[in-house]
Amino acid sequence: xxxxxxxxxxxxxxxxxxxxxxxxxxxxxxxxxxxxxxxxxxxxxxxxxxxxxxxxxxxxxxxxxxxxxxxxxxxxxxxxxxxxxxxxxxxxxxxxxxxxxxxxxxxxxxxxxxxxxxxxxxxxxxxxxxxxxxxxxxxxxxxxxxxxxxxxxxxxxxxxxxxxxxxxxxxxxxxxxxxxxxxxxxxxxxxxxxxxxxxxxxxxxxxxxxxxxxxxxxxxxxxxxxxxxxxxxxxxxxxxxxxxxxxxxxxxxxxxxxxxxxxxxxxxxxxxxxxxxxxxxxxxxxxxxxxxxxxxxxxxxxxxxxxxxxxxxxxxxxxxxxxxxxxxxxxxxxxxxxxxxxxxxxxxxxxxxxxxxxxxxxxxxxxxxxxxxxxxxxxxxxxxxxxxxxxxxxxxxxxxxxxxxxxxxxxxxxxxxxxxxxxxxxxxxxxxxxxxxxxxxxxxxxxxxxxxxxxxxxxxxxxxxxxxxxxxxxxxxxxxxxxxxxxxxxxxxxxxxxxxxxxxxxxxxxxx
Amino acid sequence: xxxxxxxxxxxxxxxxxxxxxxxxxxxxxxxxxxxxxxxxxxxxxxxxxxxxxxxxxxxxxxxxxxxxxxxxxxxxxxxxxxxxxxxxxxxxxxxxxxxxxxxxxxxxxxxxxxxxxxxxxxxxxxxxxxxxxxxxxxxxxxxxxxxxxxxxxxxxxxxxxxxxxxxxxxxxxxxxxxxxxxxxxxxxxxxxxxxxxxxxxxxxxxxxxxx
Numbered sequence: 001x002x003x004x005x006x007x008x009x010x011x012x013x014x015x016x017x018x019x020x021x022x023x024x025x026x027x028x029x030x031x032x033x034x035x036x037x038x039x040x041x042x043x044x045x046x047x048x049x050x051x052x053x054x055x056x057x058x059x060x061x062x063x064x065x066x067x068x069x070x071x072x073x074x075x076x077x078x079x080x081x082x083x084x085x086x087x088x089x090x091x092x093x094x095x096x097x098x099x100x101x102x103x104x105x106x107x108x109x110x111x112x113x114x115x116x117x118x119x120x121x122x123x124x125x126x127x128x129x130x131x132x133x134x135x136x137x138x139x140x141x142x143x144x145x146x147x148x149x150x151x152x153x154x155x156x157x158x159x160x161x162x163x164x165x166x167x168x169x170x171x172x173x174x175x176x177x178x179x180x181x182x183x184x185x186x187x188x189x190x191x192x193x194x195x196x197x198x199x200x201x202x203x204x205x206x207x208x209x210x211x212x213x214x215x216x217x218x219x220x221x222x223x224x225x226x227x228x229x230x231x232x233x234x235x236x237x238x239x240x241x242x243x244x245x246x247x248x249x250x251x252x253x254x255x256x257x258x259x260x261x262x263x264x265x266x267x268x269x270x271x272x273x274x275x276x277x278x279x280x281x282x283x284x285x286x287x288x289x290x291x292x293x294x295x296x297x298x299x300x301x302x303x304x305x306x307x308x309x310x311x312x313x314x315x316x317x318x319x320x321x322x323x324x325x326x327x328x329x330x331x332x333x334x335x336x337x338x339x340x341x342x343x344x345x346x347x348x349x350x351x352x353x354x355x356x357x358x359x360x361x362x363x364x365x366x367x368x369x370x371x372x373x374x375x376x377x378x379x380x381x382x383x384x385x386x387x388x389x390x391x392x393x394x395x396x397x398x399x400x401x402x403x404x405x406x407x408x409x410x411x412x413x414x415x416x417x418x419x420x421x422x423x424x425x426x427x428x429x430x431x432x433x434x435x436x437x438x439x440x441x442x443x444x445x446x447x448x449x450x451x452x453x454x455x456x457x458x459x460x461x462x463x464x465x466x467x468x469x470x471x472x473x474x475x476x477x478x479x480x481x482x483x484x485x486x487x488x489x490x491x492x493x494x495x496x497x498x499x500x501x502x503x504x505x506x507x508x509x510x511x512x
Numbered sequence: 513x514x515x516x517x518x519x520x521x522x523x524x525x526x527x528x529x530x531x532x533x534x535x536x537x538x539x540x541x542x543x544x545x546x547x548x549x550x551x552x553x554x555x556x557x558x559x560x561x562x563x564x565x566x567x568x569x570x571x572x573x574x575x576x577x578x579x580x581x582x583x584x585x586x587x588x589x590x591x592x593x594x595x596x597x598x599x600x601x602x603x604x605x606x607x608x609x610x611x612x613x614x615x616x617x618x619x620x621x622x623x624x625x626x627x628x629x630x631x632x633x634x635x636x637x638x639x640x641x642x643x644x645x646x647x648x649x650x651x652x653x654x655x656x657x658x659x660x661x662x663x664x665x666x667x668x669x670x671x672x673x674x675x676x677x678x679x680x681x682x683x684x685x686x687x688x689x690x691x692x693x694x695x696x697x698x699x700x701x702x703x704x705x706x707x708x709x710x711x712x713x714x715x716x717x718x719x720x721x722x723x
Contacts, residue, residue, distance in 0.1 A: 004710060006707060006710060007707060008706045008707060009704060009706040009707055010707075064704070065704065068695060069694070069695035069696065069697060070682070070694070070695060071682075072678060072682035073682075076612075076615060081615075081617075082615035083615075084615065084616065084620075089663075089667075090667060090671070091667075091670075142711075145711070146708075146711045147708075148708070183705060183708070184705065186697060186700075186702045188696050188697055188700075188702070189696075190695070190696070190697075196695075196697045196698075196702075197697050197702045197703065197704050197705060198704050198705045198706055198707070199705055201708060205705075205706070205707045205708055206707070206708045209707040209708075210708075210710055210711070213710060305691070307692060307693060308693065335692065336681050336686070336687060336690060336692040337678050337681050337682055339681075340674070340677035340678055340681055341674060341677075341678075344659055346656060347588070347589065347652040347653075347655045347656050347659075347673075348588065348589065348591050348648070348652040349591055351589070351677075352590065352591055352592060352595060352597060353595070355597070355681070355690065356595050356596070356597055356689070356690060357690075358690045358691075358692065359690060359691050381619075382617070382619065421659045421660075421666040421669070421670055422656075422659040422660040422666075423656070423659070442663060443663050443666075443667070444663055444666035444667045444670060445666065447670075
């Protein structure tokens with residue numbers, strides 16, 4: 001094989017605007033559905049081993065240089081359903097990237113390895129005896145090295161992180177710098193709108209150009225509608241190519257003996273359900289978890305400028321283990337539009353007064369170890385995400401809110417805003433129990449967001465209780481693999497990108 | 513009327529014969545039917561002086577009622593007197609809302625329209641006129657109470673607020689008074705790093721590490 005040649009910047013992507021034939025048929029050794037964390041890594045690993053790889057991405061190709069650093073615009077151009085993907089009761093936004101590079105383009109760069117106590121759960125409850133810390137450790141090492149993962153340096157801890165760290169020190173809570181996949185962070189605070197200057201080590205500037213260097217082909221604007229099989233084995237996919245105006249310009253078929261689904265924990269089960277495949281267990285689309293998170297904002301007596309500096313700086317891991325609470329807190333920056341979604345200080349003048357003092361706010365993101373109680377379904381026309389915070393998880397959520405409030409107060413905040421539909425403001429320790437204990441676990445009461453959907457095609461040893469094996473291949477269909485966060489048998493508390501990268505690497509190497 | 517009794521009244525009037533589950537969803541299609549029947553019965557009460565005013569030409573993707581609701585909500589939700597904030601009349605709030613709604617799939621768009629129509633009309637029962645004709649303090653109190661109310665009330669109040677708030681604050685004209693920096697990479701002259709170099713030869717061998 002000749003030496004790989006890689007573009008210095010950007011990608012060569014087949015797009016709807018390039019299409020000249022209404023029927024396209026391609027052949028490959030492997031077709032990968034989705035270009036995010038799982039798809040890009042699998043594609044690179046397989047292309048590097050000499051396989052002919054085709055990557056199909058439903059979303060558009062937006063080069064980094066076209067990113068606008070405008071959150072509203074980014075929601076509409078880079079996110080699933082233009083930023084409107086939500087559960088069926090509308091109180092949980094499920095934000096996923098829907099562009100070449102997937103959610104890795106719009107995430108906050110936070111990197112955690114799968115906690116060992118989670119792996120132990122998987123070994124014990126799902127028969128995944130081979131997924132030990134010792135087995136996965138070398139994969140974590142490798143993807144972290146490839147993606148420049150490092151502890152935030154002091155310059156990467158913005159003002160909001162500094163005040164939170166000081167408050168945690170006063171409380172005696174364990175606090176650590178977050179680890180992030182970024183080179184020479186520009187400290188713009190615009191991670192969620194994509195990294196314009198190519199510093200975030202998303203798939204857009206790493207595994208996708210690397211896969212292309214080894215011959216992989218990328219097709220954007222191409223939504224896979226069906227997985228094909230012959231004789232019980234995967235044989236390819238059928239897709240449609242749709243322009244930005246919503247008009248279908250071509251149908252596309254890829255013939256390939258191996259199909260890797262990596263469209264994310266919402267779209268991957270939808271595709272399997274539409275295809276009527278790999279569901280002997282009845283678990284496809286079930287067991288949806290998502291780390292429902294809240295951004296608890298607070299006002300400080302001095303300017304914080306929450307939009308300045310690195311978006312995420314430190315985290316509090318004091319309560320990570322389920323025996324100690326089962327949640328983590330991450331200090332989180334935000335922009336002006338995001339601020340409008342955080343708090344309900346009162347309609348009219350109180351809200352505008354809150355916004356007028358935007359520069360004095362800091363935020364804490366809560367992540368909980370939620371149970372896998374949700375379902376992704378397909379009614380023939382539309383997908384549906386049914387997820388309500390379970391009664392078992394509601395106490396964890398309240399504990400996380402209380403801890404965030406305590407931490408803000410210890411950090412010097414004068415007002416903490418509970419992110420609910422009604423006006424709840426905490427001004428002292430004495431207010432915390434009153435304001436939080438009276439919250440209801442009911443639709444549209446808390447303002448939740450999820451960046452981490454997972455669990456909808458879970459791994460396991462038992463084909464009657466799980467969808468895929470530990471090597472990523474479905475129990476039911478030979479040659480059909482899943483390599484995204486759908487795999488995760490339980491929620492993992494922490495940001496899942498490193499887990500997905502490591503599992504996708506392992507799956508691709510075992511496949512080869 | 514307090515929020516609890518208001519919630520009970522609304523539930524009595526509007527939820528008769530409807531499964532509670534339907535109200536837990538954005539899917540408010542059934543509400544459209546009820547609203548249409550009720551609107552007929554209360555046609556006189558629900559008349560508004562605004563009905564005589566057609567929406568502007570640029571608002572072709574909104575109904576007249578939707579245009580008036582969003583424009584009144586702009587006035588209700590975005591007061592700036594006594595602050596350095598920009599008057600919402602100078603910001604294309606309703607245009608921005610229309611653009612957001614155009615991204616919705618047709619089914620959700622229709623259901624959302626029905627729900628917001630319900631919010632506008634329900635005030636007839638409690639205040640004797642539609643939401644668009646409430647005085648500003650009354651309208652704000654109504655939305656505050658709805659934030660404390662039942663699922664349907666919370667949903668509609670939240671949706672209306674989020675649409676209006678994001679439509680206002682997404683406009684760069686609103687940023688300077690709060691010192692929001694907006695896009696900075698080009699302003700700061702940050703260089704582009706390009707694609708990361710290909711990884712080196714070190715790697716994990718599946719054969720060596722798999723148990």
